Amino acid sequence: MYKRAEVKWREEGDGIFIFCPVRSEMFKLNATGRIVWAEIEKSLPDQIAKIISTEYNIDHETALKDVGICISDLVEKRLVMEV
Amino acid sequence: MIEVLNTPLFLTWEVTNRCNLRCKVCYNASTDMHPSEINESEASFIIDAIADCKPIFVNLTGGEPFLRPDIVKIAKRFIDKGTDPQLATNGSVYNEEMFLQMKSIGVKSIQVSFDGFEAAHDAIRGSGSFKRALKTLKFLIDNGFSAKVGTIVTRLNYLDIAEFTKYFYELGIKKLGVFRFVPTGRGRENQSLQLDADDLVWLQEKLEQLESRYGIAFFKCDHSLAVFLGKKKNAGGCELGLKCLCIKPNGDVLGCPFFPVVLGNVRETSLVKIWQDSPILKEIREDIRPERLLGKCVNCPNGIKEKCRGGCKALAYETTGSIRQPDPRCWR
Numbered sequence: 237m238y239k240r241a242e243v244k245w246r247e248e249g250d251g252i253f254i255f256c257p258v259r260s261e262m263f264k265l266n267a268t269g270r271i272v273w274a275e276i277e278k279s280l281p282d283q284i285a286k287i288i289s290t291e292y293n294i295d296h297e298t299a300l301k302d303v304g305i306c307i308s309d310l311v312e313k314r315l316v317m318e319v
Numbered sequence: 320m321i322e323v324l325n326t327p328l329f330l331t332w333e334v335t336n337r338c339n340l341r342c343k344v345c346y347n348a349s350t351d352m353h354p355s356e357i358n359e360s361e362a363s364f365i366i367d368a369i370a371d372c373k374p375i376f377v378n379l380t381g382g383e384p385f386l387r388p389d390i391v392k393i394a395k396r397f398i399d400k401g402t403d404p405q406l407a408t409n410g411s412v413y414n415e416e417m418f419l420q421m422k423s424i425g426v427k428s429i430q431v432s433f434d435g436f437e438a439a440h441d442a443i444r445g446s447g448s449f450k451r452a453l454k455t456l457k458f459l460i461d462n463g464f465s466a467k468v469g470t471i472v473t474r475l476n477y478l479d480i481a482e483f484t485k486y487f488y489e490l491g492i493k494k495l496g497v498f499r500f501v502p503t504g505r506g507r508e509n510q511s512l513q514l515d516a517d518d519l520v521w522l523q524e525k526l527e528q529l530e531s532r533y534g535i536a537f538f539k540c541d542h543s544l545a546v547f548l549g550k551k552k553n554a555g556g557c558e559l560g561l562k563c564l565c566i567k568p569n570g571d572v573l574g575c576p577f578f579p580v581v582l583g584n585v586r587e588t589s590l591v592k593i594w595q596d597s598p599i600l601k602e603i604r605e606d607i608r609p610e611r612l613l614g615k616c617v618n619c620p621n622g623i624k625e626k627c628r629g630g631c632k633a634l635a636y637e638t639t640g641s642i643r644q645p646d647p648r649c650w651r
Contacts, residue, residue, distance in 0.1 A: 244375040248324055255328070255375045257405075257428070262328070262562075 237276045237307065237316050245273065254315055263313060265306070268292075272306045276316060281307060322561075323604060326372040326591055329563040331576055332365065334393060335382040336568040340409050341505070342444045344434065344471045344512065346577050348504040349382040353568040359389045361586070363396060365566065368590045370400040372564075377404045380576075382568065385412040395424045405430060407469060409444065410452030418455075422462060430467040430496060431456045435476025436483065442475055460491050469496040473512035477522055484529045495535055497526060501577045501633055516650040556628040559642070560603035564590060574603060577633035606643050607632065614645045 245254040250267040265273060268288055275284045285300035292299075310316045335356060338349035357365055369377060377397060384390050384406050397404040406421070410431040421429070431452050434440045440449040459466040468487050470476065476483070480497075487495060499519070502510045514522065529535065558575070565576040570586040572593050573579065582600055583593040594600065605611065609624035616629045629635060630646020638647045 246328065246373055246375050253324075253328060253375065257376060 237318060239273075239277060239316050240314065243315050256313075256315060261313075263315070268302055269306050272303055272310070276307065276310070324562065326374070326594055327562060327564040328374055329376045329378070329558070330369050330372060330374045330590075331378045331380060331563070331565040332369065333381050333566065333568050333576070334362075334379055334384050334390065335387045337386045338382040338409070339386060339411060340383070340444050340448060342409070342434075343505060343509045344443055344473065344500050344502075345505040346501055346503045347382070355569045357568065357570055357586075359392070361570075362389060362393050365570070365585060366393065366396045366400065368585055369566070370397070370402055372590050372594070374402065377402050378407055379404050380407040383409050383412055385414060385417060391417060391420045391424065394421060394426050398425045403427060405467075408432070408455070409448070410455035411444075411448050413451060413455050413458070415458060418458060418462065418464075422464065427465045428467065429459055429464050430469045431459070432469045432471070433483075433487075434471050434473065435479055436486075439473075439475040439479070443471075443473070456490070456492075465494075466492060467494040467496060468492050469498060471498045471500050472514060472522060473500050474514065474518075475512065477514055477518060480522065480525055481529060484533060484535060488533045488535050493535055497522075499631070501631065501637075503577050503579070503633065503637055514648070516648045519648055520650045556626050557607070557630060557632045559632045560600050560607060564594065566590075574600065575633060577631075578636060579633075580636075603632075603642060606641075611643055612645070613641070613643045615649060615651065616645045619651060 240256070243254060243256050245252055247270065250270065252265045252270040252273055254263045254265065254273070255261070271288055271291065272284055275287065281300060281303045285296055285303045288294070288303065289296045289299040307316070311318065333347065336347065336349050336353040337351055341350070379390070379393065381387070385408055387393070394404055394406070404426065405428040406426065407430045433449070433452055434443045437449040440452070441447065456466055456468070470483070472480070484495060500506065500513055502513055559578055560574050563575055565573045566585055567573060570584045571581045572583050572585055572590065574582060580599060582597045585593075607628045612624060612629045616624055629644070630649050632642040634646055634648070635644045636642050
């Protein structure tokens with residue numbers, strides 16, 4: 237996965253704002269989404285899930301499911317692209 | 320609950336009040352330089368103040384920014400600070416050397432204004448202005464800029480939106496900004512150009528069809544057509560007090576380019592401090608809470624009020640003196 241070059245973001249509190257200047261749309265991700273965004277270009281979903289699972293003390297399966305939903309959402313919103 | 324960010328996300332800097340055109344829709348009534356305009360030696364300070372906010376979008380406009388002799392230096396300092404500014408131009412200051420300098424320093428995004436096809440555009444902006452703007456746009460496209468078109472929709476041009484979109488799509492434009500006419504400044508003298516509520520709803524639906532058909536990205540001011548929710552997801556209401564600030568040519572800071580109340584001056588107070596501590600901003604943030612809205616907003620469902628925030632606050636203020644009143648063009 238890689239972030240689209242035109243996308244800009246800023247961390248705010250425990251979340252993150254992501255802005256696509258091409259479509260002038262803004263999205264806000266929560267704390268989980270922030271971790272996904274930070275890791276998406278360098279880690280596999282399973283690895284990201286492990287980070288989240290440790291951070292929030294939740295089981296790996298739940299974390300992996302959340303990561304999958306988040307990534308699908310980012311792809312649908314055209315903020316990231318699959319390699 | 321209204322979420323307040325640490326600093327604004329979007330910043331507009333009107334780098335000059337000077338303009339070579341006298342557009343009927345100008346919210347600023349731009350003419351000559353402001354008598355206490357931020358000068359070249361102060362510009363670095365302003366840029367640093369903006370960069371301190373870590374905005375994710377900076378728009379340099381005016382007046383006409385390309386009339387400012389140091390505009391390339393200004394843009395370069397932004398880029399050196401890690402911020403990619405967008406420039407918004409009327410397109411009538413054709414200067415290939417300056418455009419290429421912008422390219423060489425890394426400016427990517429320039430928006431050129433077109434208020435309809437030639438007859439409508441020239442009726443708003445002056446004879447010959449369409450041709451000059453088109454020449455500028457073509458040069459920008461040919462030289463690899465991420466060129467955008469911005470249009471203010473009025474009675475003179477909105478019915479042509481489909482042909483207008485097709486025309487610029489075929490030129491290679493992928494981003495088209497559709498901005499609602501907010502009759503402040505010189506625009507106050509031309510209120511009859513405003514669209515009514517039904518026209519705005521028609522337009523919103525048309526834009527969604529066109530977006531789907533051409534894949535062209537329409538971007539709109541949040542206070543604009545996106546106010547009419549349920550038509551487009553991720554639409555948001557007025558961002559006054561919540562996400563944006565505007566710096567006027569003399570350093571005055573406003574909550575939005577159209578909202579005339581001065582929050583402070585960046586020559587005297589940091590932008591971050593204005594954003595976080597301005598009593599006026601605090602009052603604005605209080606007044607735009609759904610439960611504080613008045614008029615027809617009282618009976619509007621909470622799910623809509625929370626996002627819409629009563630529509631364009633600048634227009635509400637202009638027409639009623641209160642931001643708690645609804646947008647006069649609310650379609651509900």
